[in-house]
Amino acid sequence: MGQLSAIRTDITTLKVDAIVNAANSSLLGGGGVDGAIHAAAGPQLLDACRRLGGCRPGDAKATEGFRLPATWVIHTVGPVWSGGSSGEAATLASCYRRSLEVADELGARSVAFPAISTGVYGFPKDAAAEIAVETVRRRVEDPDRGDIDVVLVAFSAADLTRYERLLAA
Numbered sequence: 001m002g003q004l005s006a007i008r009t010d011i012t013t014l015k016v017d018a019i020v021n022a023a024n025s026s027l028l029g030g031g032g033v034d035g036a037i038h039a040a041a042g043p044q045l046l047d048a049c050r051r052l053g054g055c056r057p058g059d060a061k062a063t064e065g066f067r068l069p070a071t072w073v074i075h076t077v078g079p080v081w082s083g084g085s086s087g088e089a090a091t092l093a094s095c096y097r098r099s100l101e102v103a104d105e106l107g108a109r110s111v112a113f114p115a116i117s118t119g120v121y122g123f124p125k126d127a128a129a130e131i132a133v134e135t136v137r138r139r140v141e142d143p144d145r146g147d148i149d150v151v152l153v154a155f156s157a158a159d160l161t162r163y164e165r166l167l168a169a
């Protein structure tokens with residue numbers, strides 16, 4: 001079985017098979033982790049993203065990692081939080097699930113996720129972390145699919161503590 005863990009770091013520094021980007025539907029870049037990934041990967045990433053033709057919330061699409069230490073970038077689009085009754089939780093779970101399906105299609109065996117939707121998109125952090133851990137755990141512990149190691153990347157100390165509590169439960 002693969003490993004599920006959490007660390008506090010800048011996701012752009014990780015030498016894993018794939019890092020996940022918390023993008024927007026245009027896939028043409030933005031701020032937050034999206035901006036950091038584009039800056040670190042270089043301008044070829046934007047060219048590759050242009051060829052993807054956008055992405056719906058809850059779905060995921062891959063590009064190469066270009067100048068990143070990671071081989072691939074899996075771009076997913078989280079829900080914008082608007083109170084919780086617009087399917088935000090299901091869309092967020094779909095982001096994690098679809099990103100891992102794309103990782104499997106690529107043959108990626110190690111994947112790192114940022115806390116999708118918990119920045120500019122305003123998803124409450126505790127609920128988002130629970131969805132992340134539950135959805136990823138289901139894939140990592142699935143005996144019918146190959147081993148995959150997943151790292152949940154925290155950007156703040158509080159975010160790391162939140163993940164560590166859930167992983168210990």
Ligand code: AR6
Nearest residue numbers: 010011022024030031032033034036117118119120121155
């Ligand atoms: N490494 C790891 N985590 C990071 C990094 C980094 N370098 N930078 C920020 N975070 P956000 P969203 C954390 O706002 O809420 C963009 O403009 C951050 O602390 O990046 O899904 C897109 O283009 C937070 O916990 O993504 C979209 O328009 C988490 O990453 C929109 O923002 C996500 O915050 C997406 O908003």
